[in-house]
Amino acid sequence: MRKINLGSQGFEVPVQGLGCMGMTTIAGGDIYGKADEKESIATIHRALELGINFLDTADLYGPLLNERLVAKAISGSRDKYIVATKFGFEVDDNEQLTWGFNGKPDYVRKSIDRSLQNLGTDYIDLYYLHRLDPNTPIEDTVGAMAELVQAGKVKYIGLSEVSAETIRKAHQVHPISAVQSEYSLFEREPEANGVLDVLKELGIGFVAYSPLGRGFITGELKSPDDFAADDFRRSIPRYQGENFYKNLDLLKEIQSIAAEKGITPAQLALAWVASNNVVAIPGTKRIKYIEENAAATEVTLTAEEKQKLESIVPIGAASGTRYEASQMEWVNV
Template structure:
């Protein structure tokens, strides 16, 4: 797996990491169907063999269960991995989500100590604010995160789902290494809302989560009924009713290009993200998919192929929002 500098602060990662969210539940609900802990851990180990040593988790996932699963997978081999985790969705002392966003300095200090315990480590490589707390100035939150770097608990800090304006305010307080946001052939908004321009201007790395459009770009979904009963994607407008079938028509056109190149739709989508020069963290909990994803790095595009692919899914082409109304208020904070 090729490697790259993520941002300008010194962090080096593979161009493709591994999103671990789907390996556990969130608040008792499945993310992308049922997961098996043993297979999930084996997937993390296989990822390392393939050169994919960049793991992405968060205290939200579970809550806390995902970090604990990652801890089991990296135990005895911690320094071989670059571990990123996130905080901000408030978790109380009973390990229950309140669903409030908390970026207060005292909560920053509390969250990092909890994540260190859960991950079984004394440092986090990349520590993200998961969502911006509208009640706390970003300068205060990032100032507290910067203190974690000074103390050695964190090596680098990042932000998730922020606006260009927020990024500039934060970066003025402490260098931001990475911004994480949803980006894929089916979600190209970062190209036009200013955040990609801001990361380039400031020397901040860009990490694309859900580069497979939450599994839609795999080509395996044919109907909204293909989701398991408590799969959270059932609540996403993009995958509901008419929107699903409108997007399916776009996917059919993408699949034609994949067939001509003799690759899977997933590999095509991941290769496209790599061409855009950003780091992606596709999520999977199965060995066969981590192997398939890793092979995407070998795919190249002609100018004509790239233009044809991007003409299918221009910005704003896909139908339906990427989150429900409540969660949409938390993006681009």
């Protein structure tokens, strides 16, 4: 599989990774429907066989359960995997989410030791700040993350869902290797808010989560009622009521292009992300889909096809926001 550099520090990863979030619950609720641990672990193993050894998890997921599942999957083969995890959503000593943010230096040190234990490893390849703590200067948080690099606990550091201004401030303290944000044909805000521009300027890599629009682009969802009762996508305005059907109309045009190329809409969407020199981390917990996603790395788009796709869903064309109002305050800060 083609490799790509994240940042300017020599960090090389496959052009596609695997998002592990859906393999466990968060605070007792399912994310994308029920998950089976045995099948999830088998999916991680199959991903490695396909050249997808870049795994994305976080202490938020579970909380902590997801890191422990990843630990089971990579046990005995740690050196074959590139592991990224995140911190910043505060998890207390009882392993409960407080739903506050904590980027204080002492919490950074506490979080890394807990993640190392949960993952059964003595180092993390890529350690992200999951969300910015509005009460702690980014310079303080990144300064503490830099200490983890010096201590050998972390190889590279990253940020998630931050603004161009925050990226600049952070990068002055210690080189940032990667910034992660939601990015797909239906979510192109990083192109408009200056994030992609500053990443290019500073030589920082970009990692796209939800490159399939949280499963919407697969075309398997026909109505908002297709979500399970506890599926968190029910709370997302983009997939509610009239917004869902407006976006479905746009998706039908994408599906027709995919059909002409003899590939699935998901593969077309992943090929589009890859064409922007971006690492995609589509999430799945099933072997069937990791195989389908991996095949997308073989798809090449012509300039005409790329332009046509971008004209179907121009920047800002998707109906509805990607998070509910309160959570929109957590991104691009």
